[in-house]
Amino acid sequence: MEELIRKANEQALNNLQKARPTLIGMGVAKDMIPGMDKKTILHAGPPIKWENMSGPLKGAVIGGLIYEGLASNEDEATKLAASGEIKFDSCHHHDAVGPMAGVTTYSMPVWIVKNETFGNYAYCTLNEGLGKVLRYGAFNEEVITRLKWMENVLYPVLKAALELHGPLDLKSMIAQVVQMGDEGHNRNKAGTSLFIREFAPHIVLTEFSNEDKADVLKFMHSNDHFFLNLTMPSAKCTLDPVGNIPYSTIVYAMARNGTEFGIRVSGLGDQWFTAPAEVIDGLFFPGFTLEDANPDIGDSVITETSGLGGFAMATAPAIVQFVGGTPQDAINYTTMMYEITEEENDAYKMPSMNFRGTPTGIDIRKVIETQILPIINTGIAHKDPGVGQVGAGLVRPPMKCFEDALEAFVDKMTSEGIIK
Amino acid sequence: MNRIDRLFSQDLKVINMGLESFSKDLKNQEVPVVQMDWRPRAGGNAKLGALLDKLKSNK
Missing domain, CATH: 3.90.1700.10 (v583 domain like)
Structure with a gap:
């Protein structure tokens, strides 16, 4: 038995160490994430029913339903969430991961990360920053307005910049940030900085307005955790094999x-x-x-x-x-x-x-x-x-x-x- | 001088495993001591220890 375990663990660690997580593009959850539909809401952690969800997860679900236009206010969203019409499932069951509440809905833009060694994919939404944000269960107008800006400005600008740049080797970038004082979970200052340094020239070359391009750069600069949502799918697609x-x-x-x-x-x-x-x-x-x-x-x-x-x-x-x-x-x-x-x-x-x-x-x-x-x-x-x-x-x-x-x-x- | 007496006439080199209070007593008497962070296998839980043993077996 011990030998069987030793060999199996050797294989597992070999798969882990050989992974080559690479940012290959961006898309929208409905097109990229397997099994998504308008009434599916993905969340962090193991599966859970609406009635057992904690405050911040319920708040993020309410925000997700308002963002998708399935409800116009908290009461409507709460009723809909409890009605059984919404399918809740773990991000992990759909090749995805999400920070904190991890709520991922149909229209949200996502990073597409591919493990080039094994060909599997992982997806993650874009980091919203700190303060009142969906991932901590906030769902007021400020939160929804920011999510819409991310969908309509941040996403198209970054997607275009990424297309100009080409694939980004995330393993190499994470290896660098680990040598620059980031541990990749709650300190992402080096990662966010490197990402901006890598993409700024390509953002400038996109055909969006200067105002939009400046807003995208300012948004990333104002949020030290921006890179977390790249480290996470990188880890997810590393670990799935x-x-x-x-x-x-x-x-x-x-x-x-x-x-x-x-x-x-x-x-x-x-x-x-x-x-x-x-x-x-x-x-x-x-x-x-x-x-x-x-x-x-x-x-x-x-x-x-x-x-x-x-x-x-x-x-x-x-x-x-x-x-x-x-x-x-x-x-x-x-x-x-x-x-x-x-x-x-x-x-x-x-x-x-x-x-x-x-x-x-x-x-x-x-x-x-x-x-x-x-x-x-x-x-x-x-x-x-x-x-x-x-x-x-x-x-x-x-x-x-x-x-x-x-x-x-x-x-x-x-x-x-x-x-x- | 027999060996045990020789031991007690030398400076002691002490590593303490287990209850930390033993090392504190020595420290209070200014005896250098290294406290080892040790706990029994599986925290002393016999059921968990038996499960681990099963995975070491060859059948």
Whole structure:
């Protein structure tokens, strides 16, 4: 059994390390994302019913329905969401990922990222910035107006610029940002800056008005997290070929919907192992406390699953000002993650760790054996819809996800007659 | 001098595993000590330990 697992995990890590996530274009969710229709709403995390959704996810669904013109106000949207007419599903089930609430609807523009090694795709919406935004459950007029601007100005300008530029090797760009002080989850300053540097000349050459082009550049410049929505689909399309390898104990997805945390394990197929999401004890913005915090939410933990985010914190000492702790804590977190991972990342090397690769490939056996849980850095959403981000901090998945997965793995091996 | 007496007449090099209070007692007496971050396998949970053992078996 041990040899079967060793070989399967070797294959899983080989697939992970050989991935070549590449930004190849932009499109609209209805045309690109498999299984999308006008009444489908994708969300972050494992599947969840409307009645079990937390405040920020409900808020984002309400905003999504208003944005799509399926409802004209909160009451109408709430009734429609509860009517059973809307199909809710996980982004992960549709080759997609979304930060925080992760709500993705029919008309939203998306990045198209292709894993050139395996030919699979991942999609992600464009980052809206901070403040009142849909992904934190805000749905007022300001939010909808911005989403419409993103659809009608930001998207066509960037799409045209990308066509002039050609495909962008995201693995190489993420490898660079990891050496520039980003860990790829909550610090995206270097990534956003590099992206602007790469695309600004092509934006200038598009045939849109100077005002629109300047607005697009200003929008990206004003939002340090702009690059997050590229790192996420990059991690997603890197990890999908890690899934569904018989006998592998490697985690190929972690995600939260604001109510539950879920993980998927390669040798256990598409099944989610879920448990109630934790509340994050972090640094709160002035006027907010732990009492205001929603439980952990978002698909952005796909970055940690791929060896970035909390796993790469040693390379991003400045992030502790955002999530709490000291630079030494950041080094300690990264060091600890080597205890539960299979390999060091071939591409993502950290100068502060003597250019050691980031800890990559979580093995459920190691998590159970050491009782060390993955470390995740994350934004904190207000528990009520429409308020937005109230802080940031560190969180871990519930141990129950890993315990249940290990038990299911042993059951499966027993039923297949591989172990007694 | 027998070996055990020799040990106690030397400077001690102490690594403490497990309960941290043991290392704190030594620190209070100004004895250098390294506290190892250690916990029992699977946190001492016998059921989880047995599951891990099954995956190490050859049948």
